[in-house]
Amino acid sequence: MAIIRRHHGHFLEDFPLGAVFRHKRGKTVTDGLFTIFTDFSMTTNPLSKNLRYARAYGFDGLVVHPGLVMLVVFSQSVEDVSENARANLEYIDMRFGVPVYIGDTLESETRVLGVKVSSRDPSLGVVHVQTTGRNQDGKVVLTFQRKVQVWKRSPDAVVTEGEVAPEEIPVSLELPPYDPKRNYRELAHLSSDQTYFEDFNPGDVLEHSRGRVITTDHIMLTGILDNTSQVHCNQWMIDQQPDRFVGGQLIVFGGIPFNLCLGISSADVGDNALADVRYATGRHTAPSFAGDTVFASSEIRDKRDFPGRPDLGVLGVILRGHKFAKKGDQIEKVEIFYLERELAVKRRSHYA
DSSP states (O other): OOOOOOOOSOOGGGOOTTOEEEOSSOEEOOHHHHHHHHHHTTOOOGGGTOHHHHHHTTOSSSBOOHHHHHHHHHHHHHHHHTTTEEEEEEEEEEEEOSOOBTTOEEEEEEEEEEEEEOSSOTTEEEEEEEEEEEOTTSOEEEEEEEEEEEEOSSTTOOOOOEEOOOOOOOOOOOOOOOOTTSOGGGGGGGSOTTOSGGGOOTTOEEEOOOOEEOOTHHHHHHHHTTOOOGGGTOHHHHHHSGGGSGGGSOOOOTHHHHHHHHHHHIIIIITTEEEEEEEEEEEOSSOOOTTOEEEEEEEEEEEEEETTEEEEEEEEEEEEEEEEEEETTEEEEEEEEEEEEEEEEEOHHHHO
């Protein structure tokens, strides 16, 4: 009888340029998954809360909020891309496609765009990838690039470095058309009357008053998403080499503060959004750990018309997340997240 110990995930030397990983399993968005992450993230948009409201706007059902779409697609890529990672570094050009509903099944694949060994620490390097998620009909729900810091299997492993161009992924935001026959105004009381497109002024900064603590439940939430990265759940591994890992303790999966920042900002920015359009760039500027309380702010960057939709406008926002930490006798505000975000927001003139 043999004892076999199989290792999962890829190391830096395992990423050939241009290779495509078709990720295992896929994931169906169940009622339970939807409810847990919609409520945990503090999302307030009625499209994800009120079935009558969502259908009145022409959607097929409750709309899975963009943060959860990102969590599901991202997590499918972890086993192949970042199970053996030290840290996720950057999100690039995250674009949303067709709406996602309860019962939809999402499957994802990832293309390797770049590999580079660290000049400071040759035991690791950066992998640049492009991940695309599709629903059961093959329609794109989300596509994005990210850069992740990945360990080598052994420090002297030979790595083929290089960069290739990203694939052109046809994706455009798909929304129900505006129908003047629908009486949207009858439902206007269900969303904030301060978050229509006309209410925002470039340069304003909204300091969101709500916060949410991250407990050790982050381990369970990460597992529910099938995210297998060991730095979020394997305390024994970290205890063996604490200096090797960020903070020397379990680090919270970045998608959790990402989602919390989106949700915390929802009441002040996204309550009257029909969708998030694109995230140009985003990054985790500091790690989060169990016990941290996440807060957020939104800076209104710009406003513009939504092509072909006079009922909507595109709102450009810089979303920042922060926590507070003790530094000696002082309390220090620590930025943990940065995201350049575009939302499709209803105009009061058409909906209220």
